[in-house]
Amino acid sequence: MPNLKMTLLENSISFFLESVSKAIQAESDEDKWKFAILLLVQAIETSLKERLRRTNEIFVYSNIDKPRHTVDLGLAIERLEKISKVNLKQPDVKCIKTASELRNQIVHFEFDLSIDQIKSNFVSLVGFYTSFCRDHLESDIVSQLPPKLHSELLNLDSYIEELEKRASERMTAEDIPDDEIWECPGCKKDTFVVYDGIDTCYLCGHSEPVVECEQCQALEFEEDLEQVDFGNMKGWENYKSLCKDCFYKLENENPYEEYY
Incomplete structure (x- = not known):
């Protein structure tokens, strides 16, 4: 019986393609969103490990003296910057940490995010993943998407852009000062309004006390x-x-x- 053998990059791409497929299914079955997020986080983690492997395979393991367990997202970031000399921009580091937080919520805690928050995070993580693979793994991931999936993914992106546009128009109409608009902890967009005690995101509706x-x-x-x-x-x-x-x-x- 033949074995299924895949490289780290092939594995990562496989996770990504399945993640996008689940995201499209989630448009009619919202329960699929958690699988879309989990698979996308796996794709990201595996791509980071592949970049470490290209420096030296031993760096894929958390304990290089006892190479059994592989690195988590946090250690992967640290080694990429210190050992592989990969210059990760602060928004990219934040994106990876968001991926880790989302996975922890789904696996270990109650998963309680609005659909708009999930979509926003998904689109941001896809953006990071495709850019990282292009810049650091010389791989054009988007071109490997089947045409139908690519088209549906663009629709998701357009949906978030539309929400951002509407949120921006509302903030302008209400004369919200720029310094009273923060990054939303939920959707990670700069649409959380703290002005006059509003304390609400105009994109995803997330509310949280500001004191x-x-x-x-x-x-x-x-x-x-x-x-x-x-x-x-x-x-x-x-x-x-x-x-x-x-x-x-x-x-x-x-x-x-x-x-x-």
């Missing part, structure tokens, strides 16, 4: 604030919510007197 840092009064997503107990000599609790910058100063510069 002030109790030290510098800078606005932050509530879940990004660090809870620090300053207490007192009597052991009473005295929690303050600090933004990342203030928490960093507290941890590294130790300016306690500024926080009381």
Whole structure:
């Protein structure tokens, strides 16, 4: 009986093609979206491993002294930058981390994203994947898509562009200041409006509390604030919510007197 043997790149492309197929099916069966995302993340992870393999096959393994388990997305990024000297732009690093977060949500937690959020993330991840394969693996992935799948994928892309256009028009009509528009944690687009306490994404509808840092009064997503107990000599609790910058100063510069 013949064995099925595929290179890392062939495996990655196979994951990608199946992912796009699932995404198209998801237009009429939304349950297919989780499989589309999972397969796309696998395609991305495998492509990163292929680039590491081209540097040295041993770098594909998390422990080079005991080459059994392969690297995860985080370690792959680190090695690509430090060892393979692959210059990943910050948006690309963010895209890879988004891929990891989405997979963790699907596999280990409750998966609770709107369809618009899922589509937006899917299109962004496809963009990263095809660019990475072109720039670092000399492979034109899009050309390997069957014509029908390619056409349907472009329709998904156009859908997100239409949502972005409508969100932009709404923000302009409401005179939302540019500095009060953030990147949405849900769809990863610059369409989250914090102006006047709106705290909602105009593209995907994601809502999340935005509050002030109790030290510098800078606005932050509530879940990004660090809870620090300053207490007192009597052991009473005295929690303050600090933004990342203030928490960093507290941890590294130790300016306690500024926080009381």
